[in-house]
Amino acid sequence: MQQKMTMKDLDLKGKRVFCRVDFNVPMEEGKVTDDTRIRAAVPTIKYLIEQGAKVILASHLGRPEGEFNEDMRLAATGVRLAELLHKEVKSLEESIGEKVEKEISAMQEGDIILLENVRFNPGEEKNDEELAKAFAALADVFVNDAFGAAHRAHASTAGIASYLPAVSGLLLEKELDVLGKALSEPERPFTAIIGGAKVKDKIGVIDHLLDKVDNLLIGGGLSYTFIKAQGFEIGNSLVEEDKLELAKSFIEKAKQKGVNFYLPVDATVASEFSKDAATKSVNIQEIPSDWMGLDIGPETVKVYADVIKNSKLIIWNGPMGVFEMPAFENGTKSVAQAMAETSGYTVIGGGDSAAAVEKFHVADKMDHISTGGGASLEFMEGKDLPGVSALTDK
Ligand SMILES: Nc1ncnc2c1ncn2[C@@H]1O[C@H](COP(=O)(O)OP(=O)(O)O)[C@@H](O)[C@H]1O
Numbered sequence: 001m002q003q004k005m006t007m008k009d010l011d012l013k014g015k016r017v018f019c020r021v022d023f024n025v026p027m028e029e030g031k032v033t034d035d036t037r038i039r040a041a042v043p044t045i046k047y048l049i050e051q052g053a054k055v056i057l058a059s060h061l062g063r064p065e066g067e068f069n070e071d072m073r074l075a076a077t078g079v080r081l082a083e084l085l086h087k088e089v090k091s092l093e094e095s096i097g098e099k100v101e102k103e104i105s106a107m108q109e110g111d112i113i114l115l116e117n118v119r120f121n122p123g124e125e126k127n128d129e130e131l132a133k134a135f136a137a138l139a140d141v142f143v144n145d146a147f148g149a150a151h152r153a154h155a156s157t158a159g160i161a162s163y164l165p166a167v168s169g170l171l172l173e174k175e176l177d178v179l180g181k182a183l184s185e186p187e188r189p190f191t192a193i194i195g196g197a198k199v200k201d202k203i204g205v206i207d208h209l210l211d212k213v214d215n216l217l218i219g220g221g222l223s224y225t226f227i228k229a230q231g232f233e234i235g236n237s238l239v240e241e242d243k244l245e246l247a248k249s250f251i252e253k254a255k256q257k258g259v260n261f262y263l264p265v266d267a268t269v270a271s272e273f274s275k276d277a278a279t280k281s282v283n284i285q286e287i288p289s290d291w292m293g294l295d296i297g298p299e300t301v302k303v304y305a306d307v308i309k310n311s312k313l314i315i316w317n318g319p320m321g322v323f324e325m326p327a328f329e330n331g332t333k334s335v336a337q338a339m340a341e342t343s344g345y346t347v348i349g350g351g352d353s354a355a356a357v358e359k360f361h362v363a364d365k366m367d368h369i370s371t372g373g374g375a376s377l378e379f380m381e382g383k384d385l386p387g388v389s390a391l392t393d394k
């Protein structure tokens with residue numbers, strides 16, 4: 001990929017910097033309940049302050065669909081950021097317009113302003129040119145540090161980059177560095193673990209990874225489409241009938257490429273989709289026709305843990321079972337523990353897997369937890385990320 005300019009390529013002293021961050025964080029009753037993404041942006045913000053920039057932060061929160069929404073205001077993230085920085089963060093009620101311009105013109109070096117949710121503007125998600133220009137008019141430099149939103153071509157992630165010197169922030173750089181190196185020059189054995197609910201969401205990733213990895217471990221709801229494709233009974237387990245042929249073709253591709261393609265050898269099955277359902281562990285070829293597989297079984301856990309421990313690089317995306325319910329958490333928990341214990345380099349591809357390593361208290365044992373779910377998936381599919389390609393070439 002073309003090298004992009006970074007913050008270090010510019011003199012930022014006294015400059016107004018429009019810094020796009022991803023403060024799309026979970027909130028309850030007006031308070032931030034998980035500040036991971038805010039903490040992840042702190043190094044860039046501190047760097048900007050140290051350089052004497054005037055820091056104008058912009059983010060989206062939720063999907064307000066171009067309209068003001070009281071529940072999706074960003075002020076609570078500003079409060080959390082101020083606590084983390086021990087410094088004032090001024091949250092504004094708008095993201096463009098005269099009031100915003102006035103506040104910015106009064107900024108001193110090192111000051112921080114947090115604009116209101118950029119998605120309250122109808123033009124944001126349409127990557128509207130006028131809105132992109134209006135954002136650009138607020139600043140001298142654009143820094144993109146919003147890896148979690150880098151797969152979106154929106155006015156504040158991509159459009160704005162046409163009108164200002166546009167550079168990557170430290171988080172964006174780190175994410176691209178870790179994920180990029182993993183895919184381009186992996187330490188081997190290189191193992192990918194793919195789980196979650198739907199085959200259709202992971203087609204691109206599985207396809208792309210089959211060109212890269214030594215081992216592919218499949219778990220979660222999507223594994224049953226593969227198991228059915230091999231002719232086995234899967235009862236009421238999740239299945240995508242229209243993906244059976246595709247599943248077969250992946251198994252074939254793995255053979256041709258010499259990739260070890262692992263499917264569960266047993267499952268924890270349940271009489272119904274409920275935390276109180278009757279459960280048992282069965283061989284994968286013996287799922288009763290009126291039961292459903294909701295987790296990988298203990299034998300599969302042993303096999304997968306062994307592969308993980310013998311790998312030099314492991315990328316994980318998607319839970320092994322319905323880990324939200326204690327009866328079906330063992331597969332995901334055990335994989336998380338094996339990831340914590342391996343001496344290999346461990347990368348968590350955002351989303352539910354990141355939530356799982358938090359839940360099972362092993363987040364601090366991972367080498368890299370991506371702040372982007374959708375973004376890291378698209379990156380692992382080999383797709384261009386608009387928030388990155390829009391940045392100024394070196
Ligand atoms: N065997 C299964 N049957 C049904 N749902 C499952 C199964 N295994 C995992 N899931 C569910 O998959 C969901 C995550 O799927 P998905 O959104 O594809 O993953 P991710 O967010 O990691 O991309 C979780 O909520 C989990 O409960």
Ligand SMILES: O=C(OP(=O)(O)O)[C@H](O)COP(=O)(O)O
Pocket residue numbers: 022024062063148149152350351371372373374375
């Ligand atoms: O939370 C996000 O996506 P993710 O859950 O896939 O990581 C990003 O902030 C992007 O949000 P969006 O999917 O509403 O564009």
